[in-house]
Amino acid sequence: MQKNIFLIAIALFLFACESVQDDLQEEIMLTYPEKAKDMNIYEVNIRQYTPDGTINAFIPHIDRLKNMGVDILWIMPVQPIGEKNRKEPLGSYYSIKDYTAINPNFGELKDFKKLVSKAHENEMIVLLDWVANHTAYDHHWSHEHPEYYNLDSIGNLQSPVADWTDVADLNYENEDLHQAMINEMKWWVTETDIDGFRCDMAGMVPNDFWEKAIDSLEATKDVFMLAEWEEPKIHDAGFDMTYGWEFHHLLNDIAKGKANADSFISYLEKDQERFDSTDFRMYFTSNHDENSWAGTVFERMGDAYKALAVLTATVPGMPLIYSGQEAGLNKRLSFFDKDTIDWSNLAYEDLYSQLLRLKKNNPALWNGAFGGNFQEINKNQKSSDILAFSRKKDDNEVLVIMNLSDTTQSFVIDKNYTGKTYQKANNREVTVTFSESQEPLTFDPWSYMILTQNSLKDK
Numbered sequence: 001m002q003k004n005i006f007l008i009a010i011a012l013f014l015f016a017c018e019s020v021q022d023d024l025q026e027e028i029m030l031t032y033p034e035k036a037k038d039m040n041i042y043e044v045n046i047r048q049y050t051p052d053g054t055i056n057a058f059i060p061h062i063d064r065l066k067n068m069g070v071d072i073l074w075i076m077p078v079q080p081i082g083e084k085n086r087k088e089p090l091g092s093y094y095s096i097k098d099y100t101a102i103n104p105n106f107g108e109l110k111d112f113k114k115l116v117s118k119a120h121e122n123e124m125i126v127l128l129d130w131v132a133n134h135t136a137y138d139h140h141w142s143h144e145h146p147e148y149y150n151l152d153s154i155g156n157l158q159s160p161v162a163d164w165t166d167v168a169d170l171n172y173e174n175e176d177l178h179q180a181m182i183n184e185m186k187w188w189v190t191e192t193d194i195d196g197f198r199c200d201m202a203g204m205v206p207n208d209f210w211e212k213a214i215d216s217l218e219a220t221k222d223v224f225m226l227a228e229w230e231e232p233k234i235h236d237a238g239f240d241m242t243y244g245w246e247f248h249h250l251l252n253d254i255a256k257g258k259a260n261a262d263s264f265i266s267y268l269e270k271d272q273e274r275f276d277s278t279d280f281r282m283y284f285t286s287n288h289d290e291n292s293w294a295g296t297v298f299e300r301m302g303d304a305y306k307a308l309a310v311l312t313a314t315v316p317g318m319p320l321i322y323s324g325q326e327a328g329l330n331k332r333l334s335f336f337d338k339d340t341i342d343w344s345n346l347a348y349e350d351l352y353s354q355l356l357r358l359k360k361n362n363p364a365l366w367n368g369a370f371g372g373n374f375q376e377i378n379k380n381q382k383s384s385d386i387l388a389f390s391r392k393k394d395d396n397e398v399l400v401i402m403n404l405s406d407t408t409q410s411f412v413i414d415k416n417y418t419g420k421t422y423q424k425a426n427n428r429e430v431t432v433t434f435s436e437s438q439e440p441l442t443f444d445p446w447s448y449m450i451l452t453q454n455s456l457k458d459k
Contacts, residue, residue, distance in 0.1 A: 069356030084135020214238030402448035422451035
């Protein structure tokens, strides 16, 4: 009898080991974008992140960001900044003097490698910001390979846009430039083991270059590619994710009362027609450009900020968090000078932790085609200020109801949702069951309700 029990125990152990091995093998075989199906992204501004403004000073924050639920670190450019035509005093991150070097104000190459290693230890991936459209005026190519540039009528370097006076426009009709740029990108993958790139103004660079570059990178390592652009065709070049700029501007309009829930539904329907379901879309309330030039989220969105942050995390797209948002960043960070983020009060860290955990633990909220379809609830609702939707995948469902206005609104739940029991997303011990005799729900200005059913166990 004891021998039989022992043999059964051995068999169960071997079965469990085989099951774990199968799961690991499946995970190893996944490639992007599928590997990023449940991920979010966080933009890191090294210069402004700490008083030191260095890579080493940022690295201790990685553990905190991991605990907050961050999956992808997008690192703004860390290369040396051009001195010729520099916008004083420190210059723009996007005026690259040397693609394969580290800005000495930020540290050394070994520091960046340490950052990548620390992120990988925390099961996070690292994207480096890449500026392919232009270089600094004193980049070594400017005198070694002037043919790489678009020159004016008398043979001088010129800027791609009138007020981009610190950068020189590259000429992608020159095929030699293609390979030179690809070599620079591959250097970062092979030398530092990064996991991909966020490509600045990607649509200003021809698609045929991106196709060659991404194919070459993929031959080196499976990479995740984010384009700062919003045209579906750029996905054809191999990009996994594009910017939701129109979505962002719509959020600003909703906060100002210039748009409402109906406007959002119209946008989403149009966006889903334009883009393939496999294309990831990146949604955000702020980033480095918006913060510095358009204003903080509190300037642009006011009391609507939390509700709109919830929206970025629950609609079919990947949510972005900018450096300092979890600390309630309430100033426009200087773009060309040192301007340290105040970390004294992590007032919004719990909000973002909850939203990132909600997304991770509910397959219905996963990215692109890996998540559930967006289904509007009670389309006949009279108020155009209430946005109510469901996303469902298999047996997992998430309901979101929010008041996108500065006045109190009521909402009647659709009968299709009566008789079902849901858990409150912020406290799964509390359940909600809607009945056919349900009184209308009342929502204060910019308030919201998130309910889940059969979500995964918290990780």
